[in-house]
Amino acid sequence: MAFVFGFFPVIIFLGCLFLLDSFKLVKVGLLLVCLGWGLTSTGVAYVLNTGLANYFSLDFETLSRYVAPAVEEVIKAGMVFFLIARRQIGFMVDAAIYGFAIGTGFALAENTWYYWQLGADFNTILAVVRGFGTAIMHGGTMAICAIIVIEGVQRSSKLLISVTTGLLAAILIHALFNQFMVNPFIQTLLIIILLPLVFYFVFMISTNHLQKWLEVEFSNEVDMLRMIRKGYLKDSKAGNYLSSLKDHFEPEVLVDMYCYFSLYLELSIKAKRNLLLKESGIPVIIEPDVKDKLTEIKILRKMIGKAGEMALMPLVRMQHRELWKLNQLE
Amino acid sequence: MNVTVITKDEHTVVALRGRLDTTQADAVEKEVVEILDQKHSHIIFDCKEMDYISSSGLRIFLIAQKRMMATGGQLKLCSLQAGIQEIFDMSGFSMIFSIFPDLESALNG
Numbered sequence: 001m002a003f004v005f006g007f008f009p010v011i012i013f014l015g016c017l018f019l020l021d022s023f024k025l026v027k028v029g030l031l032l033v034c035l036g037w038g039l040t041s042t043g044v045a046y047v048l049n050t051g052l053a054n055y056f057s058l059d060f061e062t063l064s065r066y067v068a069p070a071v072e073e074v075i076k077a078g079m080v081f082f083l084i085a086r087r088q089i090g091f092m093v094d095a096a097i098y099g100f101a102i103g104t105g106f107a108l109a110e111n112t113w114y115y116w117q118l119g120a121d122f123n124t125i126l127a128v129v130r131g132f133g134t135a136i137m138h139g140g141t142m143a144i145c146a147i148i149v150i151e152g153v154q155r156s157s158k159l160l161i162s163v164t165t166g167l168l169a170a171i172l173i174h175a176l177f178n179q180f181m182v183n184p185f186i187q188t189l190l191i192i193i194l195l196p197l198v199f200y201f202v203f204m205i206s207t208n209h210l211q212k213w214l215e216v217e218f219s220n221e222v223d224m225l226r227m228i229r230k231g232y233l234k235d236s237k238a239g240n241y242l243s244s245l246k247d248h249f250e251p252e253v254l255v256d257m258y259c260y261f262s263l264y265l266e267l268s269i270k271a272k273r274n275l276l277l278k279e280s281g282i283p284v285i286i287e288p289d290v291k292d293k294l295t296e297i298k299i300l301r302k303m304i305g306k307a308g309e310m311a312l313m314p315l316v317r318m319q320h321r322e323l324w325k326l327n328q329l330e
Numbered sequence: 331m332n333v334t335v336i337t338k339d340e341h342t343v344v345a346l347r348g349r350l351d352t353t354q355a356d357a358v359e360k361e362v363v364e365i366l367d368q369k370h371s372h373i374i375f376d377c378k379e380m381d382y383i384s385s386s387g388l389r390i391f392l393i394a395q396k397r398m399m400a401t402g403g404q405l406k407l408c409s410l411q412a413g414i415q416e417i418f419d420m421s422g423f424s425m426i427f428s429i430f431p432d433l434e435s436a437l438n439g
Contacts, residue, residue, distance in 0.1 A: 211386070215352050218385040222417050266420070273421045276385060280392035285422050
């Protein structure tokens, strides 16, 4: 029974979060990478914590209450920052799930270590506290960190501020948990009650946000692409704007900017279509020429340069979510 | 948005009239789900008088398609206005749905 309580709650919690992702934003492969990162982080954190304790002659209380939470959360967060930098996370929902998966991996490795070290002393009471409390806390802290960072990135806040805020929040929650200011059972109960509520609101807000984003952009992009294909773009505001750039760019760069804009619209519409298909549980369509078009848009982006990209900003803002969206087609 | 349901032979024809946008989507989805719950095996969405569709509207068609696929039924769309047909073509949704030029061909197809 101790084994079941020690290991299964966090896995079930992660499974539930995965199933609640209505737009299927999370890729199973990346989820496994996150779990693997969490598992590995435990070993790295153990070595670092032991090294710091020996070097600074830290007692167990100082180590567990203040130093270990910081060390462990920083190591765990490395994967969150990597995924955001690689535009693999787009919304709060996928941020929360990937973050929780990292914490799950960490907690599973940590509980395995306890299970192996304590043997028969890893009793049901300890298993309940570690399995329902500590393990879910590990997932929760990283999920909250990932949510804060992705929201900062989407709102174009300074990256350093978002990263610092996310990390500090994770460290603070972890450190507070490790103070054991209240009875461990009550603390565990609080985690089990509060965290699902946090996730419920995050999922609700994020899904709502995603639907609105799809709704507004999809129609505009379809209208714009239709005008381009029919040759009516020059009569529109976007066309007038593109024409106004004639005096500032070489003709060949202008052609590339026009192609970039048109190709972006085409790929963006297809990426959004695939999101709608995923939400409905219908297999997504990957056209055979999509790979070439993704390569083409990357080349065009280089050709038009930073100046061209900035000039196109009123029409295409190639920021985090736009790049994430195109990544969904790969 | 106006939704009318008629039965022609073994087909249930759902005629959509007006704009299928965000403000209308919830009400239309409710009506469509009620129709789907009646477990008809052949459903045709007649879009002759539907003059606008947004992603919320497309989502309703996808829900219907998924439900029909699961029950082994058949879903067809017909009489799409040129602008709406273009949306389906440009986004690739025309590969997902069986689309017919008019109701007659949808009934016979």
